[in-house]
Amino acid sequence: MNNFDVIIIGAGVIGSLVARELSRYQISVLLIERNSDVGSGTSAANSALVHAGYDPIPGSLKAELNVRGNRMWDKLAAELDVDFKRCGDYVVSIGAEELPALDILLEQGKRNGVPGLQLISSDEIKRRIPLLNPDASGALFAPSAGVCDTFAVTIAAAENAVENGVKLLLNTAFEGFIIDSGRITGIHTNRGDFHARWVVNATGVYADDVMHQAGVRPEFRIVPRRGEYCILDPDSFKIDTVLFPVPSEKGKGVLIFTTTHGNTVIGPTSEFVADKEDKAITPVGQEYLTANMNKLMPSIDLRWTIATFAGLRASGNAVCKNPMTDYRADFIVEKADEIEGLINCAGIESPGLSASPAIAARVVEILQETGIGLNEKADWNPQRKRRPVPKHMPDADRQRLIERDPRYGRIICRCEEVTEGEIVAEIHAPIPALTYDAIKRRTWTGTGRCQGGFDMTRVVEILARETGLSPMEICKNEPGSAFLSRASKKAEVS
Ligand SMILES: Cc1cc2nc3c(=O)[nH]c(=O)nc-3n(C[C@H](O)[C@H](O)[C@H](O)COP(=O)(O)OP(=O)(O)OC[C@H]3O[C@@H](n4cnc5c(N)ncnc54)[C@H](O)[C@@H]3O)c2cc1C
Numbered sequence: 001m002n003n004f005d006v007i008i009i010g011a012g013v014i015g016s017l018v019a020r021e022l023s024r025y026q027i028s029v030l031l032i033e034r035n036s037d038v039g040s041g042t043s044a045a046n047s048a049l050v051h052a053g054y055d056p057i058p059g060s061l062k063a064e065l066n067v068r069g070n071r072m073w074d075k076l077a078a079e080l081d082v083d084f085k086r087c088g089d090y091v092v093s094i095g096a097e098e099l100p101a102l103d104i105l106l107e108q109g110k111r112n113g114v115p116g117l118q119l120i121s122s123d124e125i126k127r128r129i130p131l132l133n134p135d136a137s138g139a140l141f142a143p144s145a146g147v148c149d150t151f152a153v154t155i156a157a158a159e160n161a162v163e164n165g166v167k168l169l170l171n172t173a174f175e176g177f178i179i180d181s182g183r184i185t186g187i188h189t190n191r192g193d194f195h196a197r198w199v200v201n202a203t204g205v206y207a208d209d210v211m212h213q214a215g216v217r218p219e220f221r222i223v224p225r226r227g228e229y230c231i232l233d234p235d236s237f238k239i240d241t242v243l244f245p246v247p248s249e250k251g252k253g254v255l256i257f258t259t260t261h262g263n264t265v266i267g268p269t270s271e272f273v274a275d276k277e278d279k280a281i282t283p284v285g286q287e288y289l290t291a292n293m294n295k296l297m298p299s300i301d302l303r304w305t306i307a308t309f310a311g312l313r314a315s316g317n318a319v320c321k322n323p324m325t326d327y328r329a330d331f332i333v334e335k336a337d338e339i340e341g342l343i344n345c346a347g348i349e350s351p352g353l354s355a356s357p358a359i360a361a362r363v364v365e366i367l368q369e370t371g372i373g374l375n376e377k378a379d380w381n382p383q384r385k386r387r388p389v390p391k392h393m394p395d396a397d398r399q400r401l402i403e404r405d406p407r408y409g410r411i412i413c414r415c416e417e418v419t420e421g422e423i424v425a426e427i428h429a430p431i432p433a434l435t436y437d438a439i440k441r442r443t444w445t446g447t448g449r450c451q452g453g454f455d456m457t458r459v460v461e462i463l464a465r466e467t468g469l470s471p472m473e474i475c476k477n478e479p480g481s482a483f484l485s486r487a488s489k490k491a492e493v494s
Contacts, residue, residue: 004030004167005372007187007196009174009210011038013150013353014345015202016158017360023164024380027372030194031158031166032187034173036478037438038431039154041204043353044441045279045311046227047268048150048259049242051351052089052142054109054117055252061331063112066351069358070144076357080156081386082149083260089145089242092125093137094295101246102140109142116143129243131297145242149260150353151441152386159430160384164377168431171479174203177214177342184214184341197372200343200363205276205314207332207346216336217318222347224276224312225251227268228285233449234262236304243296252350254292256300261444266293266302268311279310306449316347331355333362335370343367387425391417412462413455415448423459427466434467436460437477456483 006022008015011033019031035041050073056062077084093099102119109117118141125139126132162168169191178186178193186195201210208222238258245253250270258264269285290302318332329347336342343366345359352359368374390398390408401421402409408421426433426442433439436446436459445459446452460483464471475481 001028002192002194004028004194004196006030006198006200006367007032007194008200008202009187010041010202010204010206011154011158011168011170012041012043012202012204013039013154013157013356014043014204014348014359015200016154016161017356018200018202018345018363019161019166019168020157020164021360021364022367023161023166024376024382025374026377027374029161029166030169030196031161032169032172032174032189032194034171034190036171036435036475037433037441038158038168038170039151039441040437040477042311042314043154043204044151045309046150046350046353047229047255047257047265048148049089049255049257049354050084050086050146050148051354052109052117052145053112053114053351053354054105054140054142055247056112056351058108058111061333062351062355065331065333065355065358065362067113068361069351069355070146072357072361073146073148073354077148077153079382080153080160080384082152082156084146084148085260086144086146087241088141088143089244089257090120090125090129090139090141091244091246092132092139092296093246094133094135096137098246099137102138105140105247109140114142114144117141118143129239129241131299132243133296133298147242147257147260148353153353153356155431155442156384156386160382162430163384164380174210179214179339182339184339196341198341198343198367198370200345202345204348205312207314207344207348208316211336211342211344211346214336214339214342216338216342216344217332220316220318220332220346222314222316223272223274224278225315225349226271226273226278226280226310226312228281228289228310229265229267229308230286230289230302230305231307231309232264232266232300232304233306234264237264237300238262239264245292245296254289254296256293256296261447263306263447266300272315273312276312279312281308281310285310307447307451313349314347314352315349318347331359333359333366335366387422387429389422390419412458413443413445413448415450415454416444416446418443418445418455420462423462424466427463434463435475435477435481436463436483439463460484
């Protein structure tokens with residue numbers, strides 16, 4: 001069947017949540033993703049923060065959807081059974097000259113409708129966070145900010161969508177629109193043509209290229225803004241809140257926070273790059289991280305780093321529509337004016353993750369207005385349950401699980417204590433995890449101190465056994481990234 005009511009291009013957090021929202025209605029929905037897994041673009045490489053919403057310019061779509069999205073996170077995380085901690089955040093000013101920035105953010109936050117914002121004195125912030133730079137002159141506290149598991153939310157949303165009837169096609173790249181009498185009626189992909197009444201463009205840094213193919217907003221450009229990070233050894237240092245510097249023209253700045261998985265993360269940098277795939281880690285970036293991190297907390301040492309990564313913000317040139325503040329890039333979430341049948345989610349840089357549930361709701365509202373006819377299904381199930389994680393279970397429950405399935409007693413990743421049972425469960429999940437990175441994003445295997453040194457070969461072995469593929473065919477992520485290139489030492493590789 002190649003005919004759908006709605007096709008969504010791109011299975012990042014935006015496309016996956018749009019798919020989940022639409023799965024509650026009696027319509028047919030196709031979600032396509034050019035990569036081999038959902039959530040492997042920018043949604044897998046960000047700070048994982050659910051921002052409070054004091055940073056976006058009042059009157060912007062970013063401000064509106066950030067604050068609305070923030071309010072939706074408790075319900076979303078509970079329904080999808082993903083980790084989300086409303087730990088609050090602090091913007092810390094250093095020295096007297098940075099202090100006025102806190103007042104500006106406070107005022108902005110109030111205008112955006114952010115609840116509970118509080119100015120904190122120099123003495124009080126240093127009492128709350130003793131390792132802070134002694135020159136800290138004050139802070140803005142936002143209790144509604146939080147940290148989520150960015151990997152899990154995209155996977156869980158896509159999984160819940162699939163369980164509610166959405167068709168997901170991975171390794172399927174959009175290549176062009178099918179246009180008939182001034183209306184989009186479908187798309188060309190590397191796996192054939194698909195027809196639909198509406199197409200939702202949720203392609204992250206490529207959203208401008210996609211809309212240009214339909215002649216939409218030719219002036220709109222996305223220039224990726226790279227953010228590099230360092231992940232610290234979980235045994236080195238942890239913090240139970242989020243620390244920001246005062247923002248600069250480069251953005252929100254280098255933050256310090258501990259993920260829901262227990263690693264402290266330092267970053268991101270902020271560099272415009274020409275290439276939409278340029279996720280390089282650079283010496284300049286690392287120096288920038290060190291200097292900015294030490295400005296907030298001089299005692300943290302980047303030699304505690306066990307891994308680095310970079311993500312690309314989809315920074316666009318669509319401006320905030322408020323004429324008083326018409327200078328900062330805004331989100332685009334709208335029905336295209338130039339052609340029928342297309343809804344664009346573009347320029348979704350930070351706070352796109354925070355805003356994602358609100359963006360999905362907005363897309364549904366836009367579709368409602370088109371008169372597509374959205375009638376709720378009687379049997380829509382918003383719940384998705386995570387699979388067993390023995391490490392987090394009480395002893396008695398873990399024992400019972402191992403008695404039922406001994407694979408939950410076999411540790412594959414020693415650092416993160418991930419078991420064979422967890423890996424096998426993900427390989428056979430509603431969206432099967434069929435690469436090493438897909439398993440890693442779901443189970444956290446290979447993310448500890450040894451960075452896959454012990455578990456990688458065993459995961460390859462398990463993947464081959466469970467899928468019936470040869471170990472030579474098991475990839476790290478995309479096609480062409482197989483770990484093994486030839487048999488050695490007369491090993492038998494089938
Ligand atoms: C350094 C950094 C830090 C950030 N920190 C935060 C934060 O703390 N809080 C916050 O709220 N936001 C943050 N963000 C922003 C947030 O990560 C993004 O807004 C969000 O992930 C965007 O999701 P998306 O689905 O639009 O894009 P993506 O996750 O990139 O998904 C787009 C998908 O479309 C697919 N695709 C592209 N082209 C095609 C095609 N031709 N055919 C089929 N599929 C295609 C891609 O493969 C990709 O999977 C940060 C971003 C960065 C880079």
